[in-house]
Amino acid sequence: MAFMRLFYRLGMVAVLLALCVARPAMADDHTVPTFAPACHSATGLTPGVRAMQPRAQWTCDNNEWRSDVPAVWLRFEAESWQGEKLPQHFFSRIARFTSITFHAIDADGETRTRRLTQADGEAFPSGPVFRMPLPEITDKTTVVLARIEAPHSVPLLTEARITHDPGKAEWSQVDMMLLAFVAGMLILPLLFDISFFVVLRERFVVLHAAMVTAMMTYVLTAGGLASAFLNMPIALMAVLAPLSWALGAGISALFLNAFLERGAQSRLMRRVTVATGWFTMIVPGFFALQLDLTQPIDDVGYFLTFLPCIAVMSAAVLEAVLRGSRSARFIAVAWLPIIITSIERLLRGLGWHVGPSSLDQMMYVAIGIEVVVISLAIADRFLALRHERDAALTEAKMLEQISTRDSLTGLMNRRAIEARFDELLVQGFHTFALVDLDRFKAINDLHGHQVGDAALIACASAIRAAGDRDSIAVRLGGEEFVVLLRGPRPLERAEAMRQAIPMRIAKEVPGLDLPVTASMGVVVVNEANRHKMAFAEFYARADALMYEAKASGRNRLAYERLTVFTAAPEGRRDGEDRAA
Template identity: 55%
Template sequence: MTLAFLAAWLVPASVKAHSSEGPAFAPTCHATSGLDTTFERMVNSERWVCSDSDWRASDPVAWLKFDKATWDDDALPRFFYTRTARHSAIAIAALDADGTMRVEHYRENDGDPIAAGPKFTLDLPEIREETRAVLVRIERPHSIPLLTEARVSFDKSATGWSQRDMMLLALVLGMLVLPLLFDISFFVVLREKFVVLHAVLVIAMMIYVLSAGGLITVFVDLPVSALAIIAPLIWAIGMGIVLLFFAAFVEPGAQSPLMRRATIAIAWWTLLVPTFLSLQFHATQPFDDQGYFLAFVPAMIMIPLAVAQALWRGSMAARFIAVAWLPMIVAGFERFARGTGLYTGPSTLDQMLYFATAFEVIVISLAIAHRFLVLRRERDAALTEAETLERLSERDPLTGLMNRRAVLSRFEGLRDEGFDTFALIDLDKFKDVNDRFGHQVGDQALVACADAIRGGEGRDEVAVRLGGEEFVVLLRGSETLTRAEALRQGIAIRIARDVEGLDRVVTASMGVVEIPRDFNAMMDFDDLYARADKLLYEAKATGRNRTTYERLKVFRTPPAARPNLTGAEAA
């Protein structure tokens, strides 16, 4: 918004005083001809069309005639002005009653752009009381509004838009700044392609409003030839981006595959064909004006069709887009009709398009905000579901204990947290339980075993089911061997209490490895499992229902100086 008011403030006072209602006079007749036609031949030519119809910008030369009857002797015209558009040259002749003719010749970039509307001015030859007409010869015109909006005036301040019009234009420009900031903020959080496309669209519309409204000349000194290209070029790019944005923004399934491909194809057509024609090369002058507007016809057909299908399929995004694009479509059709010469009107009608553009950008920004909230909810739900599935995938479905996958992924962190005792537990003669009492009873025994060793889980013990009747308990703190032995002995008691139908005691054997804290990094899960498994095998081999343990030590003396080890300690 600050930029908008700065632009309005920087417009010179003389420009601010412009009024489209001032003493400006329209041409009384118009005509076209070849390049070899001179002023002398056109004076009494029968080619003149003295009505507001049959305007053409496809012939090599366009002619305008301003008869004296349109101005007062007390206010002789001194300036010619018209819409900024490409041409190769303009010659202006003042024709006196006695046939005398004074001619001024101008090249394309001799025009003086003004910052109050998309217009430029040229000085007329000396206009006298005996001057009966002003003839204007425009060579290779590229735009019908270049002809229909041409005027002569005695007051240069009457050539531009009013101060109110320019303030409204600056307001539109300011309205486009906030959606751009929204897009940047959204993209930081939501890395979606449609956010980038909308940001590009907003920037394009800002440049379009600046250039088409003439405000760009406040900031940058550009020739008429450049000013004439920027607005149609940016509009063509913007229309292509609109279709790409639509295809990316609507929800999956809102467009059929065929409609989506057609939308993207027409988007690229719009980005290529009208963009090329907007450059207005003099070689393409016979057709680029009409061609430029006609090249938008596929997009003008596709947009309503694509929106209608998305609405029919229940797209919430399409509802926002329908509201946003309706004023733009109406204003676009008006500009299309005026640009193709279907009717004539003042350039101030362009302000309909500027406001429609600002309205579109703001509503679409709200749509993006809504979509942002929807996608965020969907992503949060997906993350929650993924976390739930992850937790489920790391839990043994029978006992609810962590499984082998879970302990492997967390083992390094558990060691860092001080879990330095590794106890491997196996139920004794468990195959006999399954064979005699059935797998249902066997499963009940496994659940009871898990309940017996899970008691301290989450504090100083972590219980894991590796598979079958094999369990691991990781312990930390003091007296870990005593605590592990207590858990092992509690297994038989818990199974006897919780499992009905057993006529025998189900015991467990255990192999325990204790490791020093500074020894942790030297052994991984598989290393500790291998040592504990050997100890478990010894417990099984020496009668079961017992614990065999090993306490590892780190020696800091050379091997020759180490004492002989006996018993349950090893290096």
């Protein structure tokens, strides 16, 4: 489709622009050494720096990382930077905390201290990382202690590093190019959603647009790419990233419920899926705010409350696939990488395993896969719905024809003409001719209903053939027909139709003993645009005239010419010129 090709090209331009804008903010490709903490310790707020100097206070492996404590200490040993430039900056993953106090301790016991709050942190323009300056590190410094008060995230602790380069980030230029590419790709489904919604007003298109918006917010904030465009506080970025993921996951459940075909989910699963979507937006969304009061539980609470979402959505997709849903197969392919990477991120967030922040790149790749596959799924669903809509319209037209057409003769039926009667009068069809076949019951009695039906079909053909675009033929039922006429000489044209009926029946229905004639009652109205007569009134007048014709010997026409006034003049009758 032309508009889809246009939006695809616009989307590719957006991807290239995103790459170009993000490139200047990326770190150089040269390798800069960074130093991880040798040990860590979880404590209350009371222990001071002297109490933390003995080795017995520390855990010197990657176990027992906790963010549900008042303070966590990180220990950086001088042996790690021997032979390298002295470290000057601390950096770690963006997350909420109250303050970080750095202690640079020399061999002679001299200590230099610097306490910085969250507002003092500066976000990198590449990667989900913030940095802070260390107190002065000298050749005599043996250890650097960092006391992080009220941490809200385990990766804030496990990914902490110190380095001499103030511009150093964990993520390389290639990593950031991948991130920018994914962010640019997210523009494409938004454009597709706009184009689809213009054509097909489906609820799942709006939900998918909201889901993609949440994903884009997550990529920009969790990946740190937003810092290349905006000077955002790290506290805001720390909240926006998990909040947008919670909202996106919850909306995904609502999208799944709206997107799957009817019958792809059981009623119970539909209800559970919707409830899980709202639960995910509300409960993990609340923990994502990382309030001071919830600091001991929000990190664990955030990740654990995602488990119902992962379980329910996996079960819902599996059920739909087993029920033969085509859309569910697309979703299974799209969401499997995200579910896997989400579980890995959950385990890392809970401290059950420790890994570098570059593992997040897997999630961004999974998001890119999801974007492509779900866009294909929506396009496939769009085509399917369009096909269903076209089939429904065709069926509706057929049903309309069945409901407004006489099945035997193909002429309009009474229902159709009554519905359009006022409109036809406005269009000038002021002559109402009622046709009735003479002694038709005898044909059915002597020759059977099959011959009678053939005579009715021939009668309809005669009326249709003798008419033109200024006449409309209708079968009212039985052997009764109505012809509406407009234009000059309506009586002569009506009489020609009546006379054509016996000849057509004799030609098409052989074996009849006598010719089948027709009687006709015709009402002609002058100034019809001003009258208020309904179909029933026309029919009653024409029916009376038609019976007059039959009483006068059949095979003839009786007519009445009416002149209708808004208010009839005194001494003047409405009906005039009555003849047989």
